[in-house]
Amino acid sequence: MDRTSRVVFAVLLIVVAAPALALVIRALGPVWFFPNIVPSGNAVQRFTEDFGGGRLWRAAGTSVALATLTGAGGTVLALIAARSLARARRGLRHVAEAGALLPVVMPPIALGVGVHVLALQLHVSGSLVGVLGAHLIPAAGYVTLYLLGVFSAYEWALEDEARTLGAGRVQVWTRVTLPLLRARLAEAVLLGALVSWGQLALTLVVGGGAVRTLPVELLAFLRSGDDHLAAVAALLLSIPPAAGVAVLARGMRSTGGVV
Amino acid sequence: MTGPALELRDATVRFGSRDGLRDLSLAVDQEERIALLGPSGVGKTSVLRAIAGLEVLTAGTVRIQGRDVTGLPAEQRGVVYLHQVPSLFPHLSVVENVAFPLEIRGTARTSARRQALAMLERVRMAELATRRVTSLSGGQRHRVALARALAADPAVLLLDEPFAALDPELRADVRESTLGLLSSSRIAATVVVTHDVDEATAVADRVLVLLAGGIAQSAGPRELLARPATLAVAQFLGIPNALPGQRDGRGRFASPLGTIPAAGPAGQMVAVFRSDALRIRPATASDQQTADARVIGVRHRISGTVARVSVAGLTVEGIPDGACPVGGSVALELRVADVHLVEPPQRAESGPPVGRPRV
Numbered sequence: 001m002d003r004t005s006r007v008v009f010a011v012l013l014i015v016v017a018a019p020a021l022a023l024v025i026r027a028l029g030p031v032w033f034f035p036n037i038v039p040s041g042n043a044v045q046r047f048t049e050d051f052g053g054g055r056l057w058r059a060a061g062t063s064v065a066l067a068t069l070t071g072a073g074g075t076v077l078a079l080i081a082a083r084s085l086a087r088a089r090r091g092l093r094h095v096a097e098a099g100a101l102l103p104v105v106m107p108p109i110a111l112g113v114g115v116h117v118l119a120l121q122l123h124v125s126g127s128l129v130g131v132l133g134a135h136l137i138p139a140a141g142y143v144t145l146y147l148l149g150v151f152s153a154y155e156w157a158l159e160d161e162a163r164t165l166g167a168g169r170v171q172v173w174t175r176v177t178l179p180l181l182r183a184r185l186a187e188a189v190l191l192g193a194l195v196s197w198g199q200l201a202l203t204l205v206v207g208g209g210a211v212r213t214l215p216v217e218l219l220a221f222l223r224s225g226d227d228h229l230a231a232v233a234a235l236l237l238s239i240p241p242a243a244g245v246a247v248l249a250r251g252m253r254s255t256g257g258v259v
Numbered sequence: 260m261t262g263p264a265l266e267l268r269d270a271t272v273r274f275g276s277r278d279g280l281r282d283l284s285l286a287v288d289q290e291e292r293i294a295l296l297g298p299s300g301v302g303k304t305s306v307l308r309a310i311a312g313l314e315v316l317t318a319g320t321v322r323i324q325g326r327d328v329t330g331l332p333a334e335q336r337g338v339v340y341l342h343q344v345p346s347l348f349p350h351l352s353v354v355e356n357v358a359f360p361l362e363i364r365g366t367a368r369t370s371a372r373r374q375a376l377a378m379l380e381r382v383r384m385a386e387l388a389t390r391r392v393t394s395l396s397g398g399q400r401h402r403v404a405l406a407r408a409l410a411a412d413p414a415v416l417l418l419d420e421p422f423a424a425l426d427p428e429l430r431a432d433v434r435e436s437t438l439g440l441l442s443s444s445r446i447a448a449t450v451v452v453t454h455d456v457d458e459a460t461a462v463a464d465r466v467l468v469l470l471a472g473g474i475a476q477s478a479g480p481r482e483l484l485a486r487p488a489t490l491a492v493a494q495f496l497g498i499p500n501a502l503p504g505q506r507d508g509r510g511r512f513a514s515p516l517g518t519i520p521a522a523g524p525a526g527q528m529v530a531v532f533r534s535d536a537l538r539i540r541p542a543t544a545s546d547q548q549t550a551d552a553r554v555i556g557v558r559h560r561i562s563g564t565v566a567r568v569s570v571a572g573l574t575v576e577g578i579p580d581g582a583c584p585v586g587g588s589v590a591l592e593l594r595v596a597d598v599h600l601v602e603p604p605q606r607a608e609s610g611p612p613v614g615r616p617r618v
Contacts, residue, residue, distance in 0.1 A: 164336075164417075165363070
């Protein structure tokens with residue numbers, strides 16, 4: 001790495017790391033409100049107490065449930081879609097890829113308005129089911145694109161061979177396809193869950209404030225000016241994505257990035 | 260069982276969006292091994308996939324042991340299809356791969372493993388039974404794939420370019436061991452697809468030459484090489500000599516190399532023959548040739564040396580007998596029994612011209 005590259009790399013590192021560092025300092029630093037003479041503790045203590053109160057426990061529970069269902073549901077939908085598309089004619093595949101990309105590239109707030117209209121029609125607006133449906137849209141899009149990449153390196157001959165060896169369609173799924181893709185599907189579930197985990201715009205628009213997830217509560221802390229608790233909630237919100245990226249990176253290393 | 264083990268009748272096979280092969284019919288007798296021989300892209304693999312049920316026929320029927328399987332899914336046909344590159348399940352060990360067809364048919368795991376081990380013994384792979392298949396060499400993968408195919412006890416075995424992916428030094432060994440295994444198995448019909456003439460004639464009881472649009476010839480290896488049905492077949496087989504001439508209808512054929520006996524009606528014909536039918540030796544004063552023949556090239560191969568000779572405006576290839584330097588005048592001796600006459604290409608045909616261009 002030459003001198004210029006090192007400088008650019010250092011600047012990039014600072015740009016990326018600085019907000020994270022500020023977040024950690026704010027979350028773990030002392031809480032010292034006027035007119036107290038000494039600090040009244042730190043943000044984590046307040047956060048833990050608030051958790052004990054139940055509000056954030058419920059929000060975390062809702063976020064975990066939504067993320068789990070979105071990850072699993074999105075992966076099921078994406079697996080079916082990506083598998084079919086990977087074997088489709090090139091023209092159809094391009095159209096479908098563009099379709100999968102649409103909810104990914106659309107601004108979440110714009111997507112949310114469209115989904116909200118649908119949710120109202122289906123009488124699921126303001127409910128967990130409505131928010132789950134809304135989260136599934138971008139999650140399925142992301143996971144479909146991910147799995148299309150996986151299927152582009154997939155050895156279809158294995159399924160053909162299994163069939164001529166006597167395996168029915170269900171047996172091909174259970175004994176060949178799913179075991180072969182196990183690691184990639186776990187990553188897909190994780191990806192779908194992460195899309196849901198950080199989702200704010202869709203949750204607010206479709207949930208109408210009735211569905212309280214961690215990002216929604218984080219926003220509430222910010223609005224009320226309690227940036228200490230907001231920082232701790234943000235830190236908590238950041239842990240699963242960081243862990244997820246580590247797991248995904250480890251998976252890619254262990255398989256060399258192939259199926 | 261009487262009647263053909265495998266029968267394809269009036270089958271039309273699609274390649275992508277077009278009909279690649281139309282009205283294709285073939286039958287494989289009980290315990291017969293045939294080779295589908297043809298150039299790349301002619302549809303050999305599509306025929307195999309259609310027989311296996313991995314591709315749908317646009318028209319026609321497939322019958323296996325007399326049973327119409329055209330509408331049946333691949334898993335119910337009793338056909339095993341082996342890909343060019345052995346497709347072993349990477350998440351299973353060697354023995355698990357071989358036990359796969361047994362287990363999915365409901366054989367208990369311990370029994371399936373025992374039978375799989377016995378099958379691995381037959382292919383001399385038992386000592387690697389617990390290995391991951393990803394750690395095997397090309398030849399070992401091939402043997403495991405074959406053991407797994409035989410464990411499925413198929414009525415019909417389809418081999419798609421089975422030795423093409425192997426290194427040349429391994430190919431002959433794997434081919435011989437494969438043939439030995441197939442001979443000792445109870446497979447009713449075996450179809451091998453290949454574009455390699457030597458491979459087709461080595462493995463098959465009968466060779467079907469598949470050229471554009473259909474089967475150009477069906478014959479035993481010896482017959483095929485000695486008597487190609489058409490000039491196109493001869494050229495595909497790599498028979499190097501094709502001499503145009505006139506059959507007079509009175510039992511003679513006149514060509515630039517002289518006149519030879521040839522029964523049949525009068526008309527333009529082409530004499531085709533292999534290099535080993537033509538002996539080339541240095542010309543002597545006693546030789547009385549109708550045309551000046553000179554060596555224009557000598558090629559040394561593992562199977563022997565061949566020389567190319569320019570004679571009467573054409574190029575022929577034969578086996579040199581003695582020193583035949585390039586540019587030297589030579590005498591040609593054609594073994595008439597090995598010469599076969601075929602029709603010249605029709606004007607509408609777009610095949611290569613008769614004879615070989617000068618180099």
